[in-house]
Amino acid sequence: MIPELANFILILSMSLFFGTSLLGIYARKIESARIIIKPLFTNANLLLLASFALLIYLAVTDNFSVKYIASHSNSSLPVFYKISSIWSAHEGSMFLWIVLLGSWSLLFVRNNYKTDLYITDVLIILSSILFLFTAFLIFTSNPLDRVLPLSPIDGADINPILQDPGLAIHPPMLYMGYVGFVIPFAAALANLTSSSTHAWEKSVKRWTLAAWAFLTAGIGLGSAWAYYELGWGGYWFWDPVENIALLPWLCGTALVHAMAVSSKTSNLKAWVTFLAMLVFILSLFGAFIVRSGIIDSVHAFASDPTRGLYLLSLIAGISLFSFALFIFKGFNYQKKVMLFGSKESFISLNNILLMTAIFSVFLGVLYPLIYETILGPKISVGPPFYNTIFAPMVLIAGLFIGSSIDSQWQRPFRSIKLLKLAYCLVLIAIILAFLYFFLGISFSAIEGMSFIAGSFILITYTLSIFNTDRKRRIANIGSFVSHLGFGLLLIGIPLNSNLSYEETVAVVINEPKQTERNTIILNNIYEAEGPNFSSIIAEVEVNPGTNAVLLMPEKRRYANRGQVTSETAIKSSFLRDIYINLGELNDQDQWILRLQSNYFISLIWGGIMIMLLGILVFLRKIKHAAD
Amino acid sequence: MQLIKISSLILLSIFFVFLGGIILDGNESESVISGKPFPVFQQKTLDGKDISNKYFSDKTVLVNIWASWCITCLVEHPFLESLAEDINIVGVNYKDDPKNASDWLTKHGNFFTVNIHDPQGNLAIDLGVTGAPESFLVVNGKIVSHIIGEMNQRKWEQHFAPNL
Incomplete structure (x- = not known):
C-alpha cells in the first residue's frame, strides 16, 4: 500500500510542478495570479519530500516488494546502510538529486518576498526544471516500482565497496553542489526574460558560493573516500566522472570570482550571465554522462539508452533555450574599460585560464568518444595529458593570484610592487635550491610549476598581513583564508607525487x-x-x-x-x-x-579544508551584509 | 554578427545530435560477435608461454579484457574473484606493459587461469573489443555472450548465467 501511496504523491508533485509553471506563464501578464504561484511551488516540493520520506521508511522496514529496495538493500544491513542504500544506484540517487534540487530552490524562493516579474520568471524556470526531472524519474527510472505478486524474501544486498560511511555523505554533498547551481542559473535566465535591471548576481552570490562550497566538499570527500576506505592508494585518478565533477567546479570557481568583479565594478555583466548558465548546464551534463553509460567509469551506472536519450534531449532543450536567450538578449550592457593590473583584471585573466582548463578537461573526456566514432579504435586519455595541460595553467594562475593581493579595484598596478614580487620569486628559488641540495628533492617540471605557484601564493599572502598601508590590509579574511588553502594544496600535490x-x-x-x-x-x-x-x-x-x-x-x-x-x-x-x-x-x-x-x-586534505573554512567565513560576512 | 550567433546555436545542436548518435550506436553494436567461434590467434601468455585459439576448444571459460591502467577493472576485480571459484577465467591483458601487469596482479590478486598478453590489441580487435574491461563467455570454442564495461552480479545473472 505504502509504495503506491508514495508513487501517487510523487505523481501529484510532478503535476503540481507542471501546474505551477503553466500558471506562472499566465501570471506574467495577470499580476493578481502571482500570489498563488509560490504556495503552489511550496506544496509541490513538500509532496516531493513526503514521497522521498516514504521511500526511506520502506527501505528501513525492509519492504522487498519494492524492486529497487530488493535489488540494493538487505535485511542484515545496519539501518544506516539501509538508508544510504537508497542513493547507491541510479533510480534512488536520481530521486535524491531531485529532492535536493527542489528543497534548495524552495529555500531560495521562500527567502525572497517580492512578487515582481523577475521572481515569477524564477519560479517558472525552477518548476519547469523540477517538472522535467520528476517526469524523467517517474517514466524512465521509478524507484517505487514493485515486484508483484512474487516479491523476494530478502534483498540482494548493497555492493560491499559502498557499505561505508563515505557513501552516506559523499553523494548527497556532491549533489548539493550540482543542484545548488540551479539558483544562479534560474536567476540569470529570469533576469533576461524579465528584462529586469536589478543586480541579480548580488542576490544569488551567497547561494552560488554555498553551492560551490558543497561541490568542493563533495569532491574532497570522494577523494578521501577513495584514498582511506576503498584503498586505491591515491586521491585523484582523472577518471571520467572525476573530470566531469571538476567541470562545474572549475566553472563555479570562475563564476564566484566573476561575480565579485561584477558586483564591485559592474564589469563582466554579460560574462557572469553566461557562466551562471554554463555552470548548471555542466552539472546536468555530468548527470547525463554518468547515467547514460556512454563512458566507462568506476562511477558509471547501469547503461540504458532510453534514459540516456531522455536526459540528453532534456539537457539539449535547456541549454539551447538558455544560450539562445543569452545570445539574443544577453549583451545589452554598457561596456566598461578595465585597467590592466587592477584586481578585476587579474580575476578576469584567471577566468580565461579557468575556461581553458574547462575546455581541456571537456576535450579529454569527449576526445576518445569522437575519435572512436570517426576513426574506429578506442583510445584513452590519461593522467599525463591532464597533468601536462594543467601544470602551466596552474603556474600562471598562481602568479596572478599572488600578484592580485597587492592590487586594488579599478586602480592600475603600482610598479613599485613588482620589485616585491620579484623578491618573492627569488625566495622561492632559494627554497627550491635548499630542497635540492639539502633534502635531495628534485621536482619534475610539472611538479615544480605547481610548487612555485603554491609557494608564491603562500608567500605573497602571508606578507600582506604585514602591509603597513591600512587600506590595503587584508580586505577580506574569507578570500584570504581560501587562497592560503589553495596554496597549500598546490604545494602538497607535487611534494606527494615526488616523495611517495x-x-x-x-x-x-x-x-x-x-x-x-x-x-x-x-x-x-x-x-x-x-x-x-x-x-x-x-x-x-x-x-x-x-x-x-x-x-x-x-x-x-x-x-x-x-x-x-x-x-x-x-x-x-x-x-x-x-x-x-x-x-x-x-x-x-x-x-x-x-x-x-x-x-x-x-597538506592536500588540510588545503581543501582551509579553502572550505575560508568560504564559510566569507558566507557569514555576506549574510551579515545582507541582514 | 547575427550569423555567428545563429551558427553557434547550430553547432551546439549538432553536438547534441552527435551525442545522441553515440548512445543509439552503443546500443546496436553490442554482441555482434555472439554465436561466432573464438577468433584464430597465436600469441604469448604473460609468463611467456605460447597460446592459441585451440586452448578454448574444449572448455567453458570467461574471457576478461583488462589492463593495469584501467580503474573499472579494479572495481570489477573482487566480483570476478568470487566468480573464479565456479568458472575458469582467462585474462586478456590489453595494451599494457608486462611489468605493470604482473605488479598489478601481485597487488590485487591473481585468480586468472592464464593471461594472454595482447600489447598491440590484435586479439582484442578480432574480438571486437572497444576498451577495457569487457567480458566474453566462451563455451567449447564458441562465443556465447559478451558484455562491455564492469562485470557485476546483475550482468552476470542477466547475460552469462543463463547460457552456462
Missing part, C-alpha cells in the same frame, strides 16, 4: 623483512567474523623499535554476494601516511603485503 613510493614484500609470520627503506614484521594473522562478512586480519609492524607502527590490514568476504574486498590499514601522520594492503598467500606460504608511503597527504 611503493614496496611489495612477501613475508612469513614473525620473520622481520628488510626492504630498501623499512623493516616489516607480520606478527599474527587470524580469521574473524563480521555482521555480514568473514575476514582475515593481519597484524603488521613497520619499523619495530623507535618508530614502531602497528597496522591491521584486512580481507573481507561478503556472504550475500561472495565478493571479496581489501580493507587497507593506514597510519597517518603529518609527514607521511603508511598504507598497507593485504594480498594473497603465495605458494611458498608467504603473505604478500603492499606497503605504500604517501607523503604530505595531510
